Amino acid sequence: MALKLKDDASELLLDRTRESSRLYQEACEVMPGGVTANIKYFDPYPILMKKAEGAILQDVDGNSYVDYLLSYGAMALGHGHYKVTEAVLKQIMNMGSTMFGTPHQFEIDLARKLIRLYRGIEKIRYTNSGTEATLLAIRMAMAYTSKYKIAKFEGHYHGGFEQVLVSINPDVSKAGSEDCPCPVPESAGICQDHLENTIVLPFNNLEATERILRAHADQLAAVIIEPVQAGFIPADPEFLQGLRQITTELGILLIFDEVKTGFRVSLGGAQEKYGVTPDLTTLGKVLGGGFPIGVVGGRADIMDISAPAGKGDLFDAGTSKRRSDDVLFHSGTYNGHPSILSAGLATIEVLEDDENFKQIEETTMTLRRGIEQLFDHYGVPGTTLGLGSIFNVVMSDKLVRNYRDIQKTNLNLRRELDYELLNLGVYTKPLNRYSVSLAHTQKEIDHTLNAYEVALNRVKRRGKL
Numbered sequence: 001m002a003l004k005l006k007d008d009a010s011e012l013l014l015d016r017t018r019e020s021s022r023l024y025q026e027a028c029e030v031m032p033g034g035v036t037a038n039i040k041y042f043d044p045y046p047i048l049m050k051k052a053e054g055a056i057l058q059d060v061d062g063n064s065y066v067d068y069l070l071s072y073g074a075m076a077l078g079h080g081h082y083k084v085t086e087a088v089l090k091q092i093m094n095m096g097s098t099m100f101g102t103p104h105q106f107e108i109d110l111a112r113k114l115i116r117l118y119r120g121i122e123k124i125r126y127t128n129s130g131t132e133a134t135l136l137a138i139r140m141a142m143a144y145t146s147k148y149k150i151a152k153f154e155g156h157y158h159g160g161f162e163q164v165l166v167s168i169n170p171d172v173s174k175a176g177s178e179d180c181p182c183p184v185p186e187s188a189g190i191c192q193d194h195l196e197n198t199i200v201l202p203f204n205n206l207e208a209t210e211r212i213l214r215a216h217a218d219q220l221a222a223v224i225i226e227p228v229q230a231g232f233i234p235a236d237p238e239f240l241q242g243l244r245q246i247t248t249e250l251g252i253l254l255i256f257d258e259v260k261t262g263f264r265v266s267l268g269g270a271q272e273k274y275g276v277t278p279d280l281t282t283l284g285k286v287l288g289g290g291f292p293i294g295v296v297g298g299r300a301d302i303m304d305i306s307a308p309a310g311k312g313d314l315f316d317a318g319t320s321k322r323r324s325d326d327v328l329f330h331s332g333t334y335n336g337h338p339s340i341l342s343a344g345l346a347t348i349e350v351l352e353d354d355e356n357f358k359q360i361e362e363t364t365m366t367l368r369r370g371i372e373q374l375f376d377h378y379g380v381p382g383t384t385l386g387l388g389s390i391f392n393v394v395m396s397d398k399l400v401r402n403y404r405d406i407q408k409t410n411l412n413l414r415r416e417l418d419y420e421l422l423n424l425g426v427y428t429k430p431l432n433r434y435s436v437s438l439a440h441t442q443k444e445i446d447h448t449l450n451a452y453e454v455a456l457n458r459v460k461r462r463g464k465l
């Protein structure tokens with residue numbers, strides 16, 4: 001991974017990624033915007049990867065990168081961990097098929113592990129993505145409480161459906177006041193009804209949150225929250241505890257969306273780290289070991305409303321008891337897919353080894369301290385922020401506690417650094433958070449910190465520091 005010097009970051013990127021550029025043009029002919037998920041796009045075009053091993057990605061032009069995107073945090077063991085590969089191959093060989101479309105043993109085995117690890121989980125259901133998990137959790141909350149509004153926090157992402165595609169990255173000038181944010185749609189095609197039925201709350205501001213919740217309590221089924229906003233802005237412990245108390249008092253269910261924080265902030269997620277028990281929890285990413293998965297878990301009395309036995313649901317085979325609206329509908333051809341659950345079981349087994357989990361956290365801290373020392377050395381107002389094995393690089397010397405604070409940091413400087421780092425073999429999507437894996441070693445950390453130093457010098461030379 002030789003470091004090549006040239007001044008303009010984007011020009012150099014174009015030079016180094018010609019094959020990506022060519023393939024991207026082709027992709028645009030067959031997919032809108034050339035991508036299958038909008039998040040994969042960045043200017044001038046996304047880099048196409050062709051191979052990965054451990055902590056390293058290789059692109060179609062042959063450039064190597066230390067990978068901190070890790071598929072948006074999912075690859076906690078790094079790429080191609082032998083235990084995961086072995087488990088999946090064994091599942092297919094031993095079971096004779098990738099899936100049966102019936103219940104099977106792995107469903108019980110993985111459920112037992114999650115119930116043991118997560119203080120808020122007594123029963124679970126599998127889904128195929130984090131988005132499906134949050135969607136199901138919200139429907140469960142509505143069915144359980146017979147109330148039909150939800151509240152979410154400004155700046156928090158819970159997947160790609162109407163009820164939660166609200167105020168994730170809003171234009172602050174349209175988003176109302178800091179302590180009483182108003183709902184801003186985050187996609188074309190969001191019906192006004194959803195904006196009226198999703199209440200937006202200010203993160204880490206207990207007083208304002210309580211005021212808004214009290215005003216809407218009799219219509220609110222649930223509050224959904226990323227306990228660590230965007231995976232890197234930790235909730236104040238008193239804030240989470242206070243939120244738990246208020247929601248309990250008002251009869252509003254509390255959903256911890258731990259799709260990012262599960263198995264990263266600690267093995268038992270943010271709920272373990274903070275000692276706060278939600279009513280429902282959603283998981284995904286790391287749990288799939290590199291395959292698509294989601295889970296909703298929670299209190300047995302809530303989860304049990306999706307049990308069809310004795311009541312029947314819309315797929316009920318001809319019993320006279322059939323009443324679709326007695327049961328919460330939840331189904332999916334691929335739910336609890338055996339190959340995916342075997343990858344998840346293998347991943348959790350590796351992470352359950354304390355030494356492994358500690359190693360990922362320590363590698364993360366070494367990297368974070370290294371970046372912070374470089375910022376100090378170069379007099380750059382910047383720091384790192386996060387918990388466990390996820391963090392972000394924040395270009396500000398002010399405290400960052402919520403979405404509005406992030407908007408006041410120097411995002412242009414961060415972007416400049418990110419593009420330089422791409423040219424220097426350090427990969428995360430520009431402006432995205434960093435995730436670290438078991439496969440990251442001192443060698444990758446040294447490479448990253450060297451690249452940071454070169455990047456800081458280049459940005460400084462261009463007068464952007």
Ligand SMILES: Cc1ncc(COP(=O)(O)O)c(C=O)c1O
Nearest residue numbers: 129130131157158159257259260
């Ligand atoms: C907190 C959170 N919830 C839900 C989701 C949606 O998960 P998926 O992309 O698997 O649908 C994400 C994805 O990044 C997430 O970070």
